[in-house]
Amino acid sequence: RDATAGPNASFGTLDFRRTFTNNTSGNVTALRFRIVDLSTFPTAGAGDADLRALSSSAVGVSTAGGPVTVQGTTLDTPPAQAIGGGVNSSLAAGTVKLGTPLAPGASVNLRFLFGVEQTGDYDIAFVLEASPGSSGKDIWKLSGHTETGGHTDGGCNEPPVANAGPDQTVECSNGQASVTLDGSASTDPDGDTPLTFDWSEGATPLGSGQMLVVSLPNGPHTITLTVTDPSGASSQDTVNINVVDTQAPIVTDPPDVTVSTGPGASSCGTVVSDAQLGTATATDGCEGSLAVTRTGVPAGNFFPVGTTVVTYSATDAAGHTGTATQNVTVIDNTPPVVTPPANIVTSAAPNSCSASVNPGTASVSDNCAGSTVVGVRSDSQPLNAPYPVGTTTITWTATDANGNTASANQTVTVEDNQAPTVTSSVAVTTMGPPFNHAMINIGLAAIASDSCPGLGPLQVQVYSDEDDGTGNHSPDAMDIGLGTLKLRRERDGGGDGRVYLVVVMATDASGNIAASCKTVTVPSSNSGSAHASVAAQASAAAAFCSANNGAAPSGYFVVGP
Structure with a gap:
């Protein structure tokens, strides 16, 4: 280790740090330290370092962690020794008192400051022991060169304090x-x-x-x-x-499906295939794609009319379940089938222009239950009201539970088979002599009635058993009409008298015809037999006319314009 000049005159400073471990069987209350010269030089010649404790006050001892505290140190005077005396010699020595006993196996970190009197090389040992000669001893050897400056020995290195951060x-x-x-x-x-x-x-x-x-x-x-x-x-x-994983999977359902039953459907629903339903997907933030379970699909994929909710779900390994729903809507657009009752043809009641008719009720079938049917007459009358002469149409309309409608028609035809009633009269029934060919107003009158409205104007037709061409004048009937009809006072002089047949006809709106037959006679002479003969002819003609609804007997001619 190198040491350089410190603050104390020419002394350099050696900052020495070590950890002492008590490897004795008892508690340690004080530690002795010694600096030992390990050099083999016989004398301390020039260039050799003279290492000694700086002074009593300059010897610093400190702890860095560990179970003990240092109360203080004393600096012992090193004993006389020969240089190179080995580990039993001391260049410097002292005692560290521990405030807390150091238990067996425990450690303490210590720091020592020593002075170096001159520059040069050194080869020393640092001995730290529980007591002189004790087995509780740590020996560290170090060598180096002293220079100017300072030096810190890292022998007592404290480990870092790791902190891995919060959980x-x-x-x-x-x-x-x-x-x-x-x-x-x-x-x-x-x-x-x-x-x-x-x-x-x-x-x-x-x-x-x-x-x-x-x-x-x-x-x-x-x-x-x-x-x-x-x-x-x-x-x-x-x-x-x-x-x-705290999040449920995200399930993406297929689009909603809307289908219709369609024309002619016989069931109140329809089959929606898996292809029509589509496929749902599920993704999980932790697991990625997941399998999807589908519920709510009816057996056979037959969906009833209305809206059915299909549920798609997926569950991840953490037990979280995500769901999504799809609406499958089946619209009933199948109209019902209406079967009307049979058409009815009947006659008006006697002396009536209508008939009481039971039209029946239409039947209806539909793919869905709940249909109703209503009949409406074309004349807006109740179904059970009398039906007038003519054709009345009943429209039967069925409406099913989903608002679909269908209609069918039934007709009720009431026929007017009753002829009108017509009554006629003449003021002149016989035109006797003189047979002067004069035109005589016979005073024709008539009245007609019918059960139904729409009776047409009365028609007058004149027949005679002698044609207009017989005699000297023509025509033999003029101003044909009610109140105005004139007949000619004329007959064939060689005949048996003349019969005029005056027919008044009434025609109703249904084409029924009624006739009233009256006769006017012109006898061949003024004798009783002539009158009787022509009267018999007239009676037969009137009877034939009445029996044949206004037709004239054979041998009668239409006279007049």
Whole structure:
């Protein structure tokens, strides 16, 4: 070791530090130290160092840690000795008193300051012992050269104090966690630099450096930090790193699905295939991709009308479960099927323009339950009200539980088969002599009625058993109409008299025709037999006309314009 001039005159200073361990069987309360000259020079010639304690006040002893405190020191006068006297000789000696006994096996760090009187080489030993000749003895040998300046011997080196930082709990990501190990709080009592930092987990090295970023798998980890100073002294500290998974997996469900039952469906739902449903995925911050479980799909993938919720779930190794839901909506757009009752054809009731009809009820079928059917007449009357002559349409409309509708029609036809009633009369029934060919207003009157509205105007038709061409004048009927009809007073002089057949006809809106038949006679003469003969002819003609709804018998001609 080298020593250089210190503050005390020409003395150099040797700063000597050592750790003493009590390897005796008893407590130690004081330590004796000696500086021993190991040189073999016969004399202390020029160039050899003269090493001695500086003075009583200059001998400094201190502790750095350890279980004892130093109460003080005394400087003994070294005994006379020959130079090169070996370990039993003393260049300097003293006693260190310990305030607390040093138990067997315990250690204490001590510091000693010695003066060097001149420059030169030295070869010495430092003896620290429990008592002279004691087995509790530590001997250190050192050699060096004294120079100007100062020198500190590092013999009593204190190890660094490792500090691995506080325990950490870190969230797992993709099966790992990036963790920063921080040993910056570590210290060295001696201020030694540089310090080295080594991190390990068990027997596995993790890396070096005061700060180290490592990737750790999920679970607990005990990490050891070893801090070493330049002299090789080291200490360790551990830090607990717990890599945890506290987050549930993230489940991504497929898009919602909307389908329809479609036309002609017979079931209240439809099959939605797995391909239509799609596939859910699940990822976990610690484990990555996870298997997905699906629930809520009906048997056979047959989804009923409405919305069914399908749930997708995934569970990670930590027991956290994530879920997502998908809505599968089935819309019923299938209209019901309506079957109306059979069409009805009937006749109006006697003397009525309507008929009482039971139309029945339409039947309805649908893929879903809950359909209703309603019938509405085209004349807006209740279904059980009398049906008028003509055709009434009933529209049967079915509405299912989901608002789909369908319609079908039924017709109810009431026929008017009843002819009108017509009554006629003439004021002149016989035109006797003189047969002067005059046109006579016969005073035709008539009245008609019908059960139904829409009776047309009365029609008058004149027939005669003698044609217009018979006789000297024509036409034989004029101003044909009610109240105005004129007939000619004329007959074939060689005949058996003349019969005019006056037919008044009424036609209703349904085409039914009724006729009233009246006769006006022109006898061949004014004799009773002539009157009787022509009256018989007239009666037969009227009877035929009435029986045949206004038709004239054979041999009768239409007369008039």
